[in-house]
Amino acid sequence: MQRAARLKKELAMLAVSPPAGVCCAAEGDDITRLKATITGPEGSPFEQGTFQLDVVVPERYPFEPPQVTFSTPVYHPNVDPSGRICLGALKMPPTGDWRPSLQLATLLLSVRVLLAEPNPDDPLMPDIAEQYRCRRQEYEHTAAEMTAKHAVPQSVLSPIENRSTSPPGQPAVSGKQARAQSRDGSESPTIAPKRARPSLSPTTSST
Numbered sequence: 001m002q003r004a005a006r007l008k009k010e011l012a013m014l015a016v017s018p019p020a021g022v023c024c025a026a027e028g029d030d031i032t033r034l035k036a037t038i039t040g041p042e043g044s045p046f047e048q049g050t051f052q053l054d055v056v057v058p059e060r061y062p063f064e065p066p067q068v069t070f071s072t073p074v075y076h077p078n079v080d081p082s083g084r085i086c087l088g089a090l091k092m093p094p095t096g097d098w099r100p101s102l103q104l105a106t107l108l109l110s111v112r113v114l115l116a117e118p119n120p121d122d123p124l125m126p127d128i129a130e131q132y133r134c135r136r137q138e139y140e141h142t143a144a145e146m147t148a149k150h151a152v153p154q155s156v157l158s159p160i161e162n163r164s165t166s167p168p169g170q171p172a173v174s175g176k177q178a179r180a181q182s183r184d185g186s187e188s189p190t191i192a193p194k195r196a197r198p199s200l201s202p203t204t205s206s207t
Helices: 002-016 104-116 126-134 136-150 158-165 175-184
Strands: 022-027 030-039 050-056 067-070
Touching: 002 022, 002 030, 002 104, 022 104, 030 104, 050 104, 067 104, 126 136
Parallel strands: none
Antiparallel strands: 022 030, 030 050, 050 067
């Protein structure tokens, strides 16, 4: 009973006033199985991405944390290929930070922050954590490629095309930078001059 009342209240608040970059709603009539969406934080390799998550609310909620997993593939030290997330707010004490006062909106915002600020000291993917620490440009390049492949609609791929295809040895170009370059002409493509059309009127010689 407490779970249902708490969830209805939280979902109503999310529907009316969702936090920036976060939305969450019930999947059908079952309010214990939710679908959530977060947008990639600006300035991160996940910029322009839209990421889907599955949220399963346990019977003892809010005394136990929801189970939150990515259904969209993510290249990240704290997210494994099955979508599991290593985040303190998703774990019970003493190893985790979950407490009953936390809400779904706060939890999803924490996941969104984690995208931009990985915790390489508590990774699910040690090889990616090592890459993040030692070869940051390479990590950002791969993460941006994965985002473009799995999380970006085709209609918005072109503004970030340069970012996802930049070689690891060169700095990645964000969507915002690509748009700015296009506006100021610093990276605009060369356009061949138009050929003059031949005159159709007869030429008269001067006398």
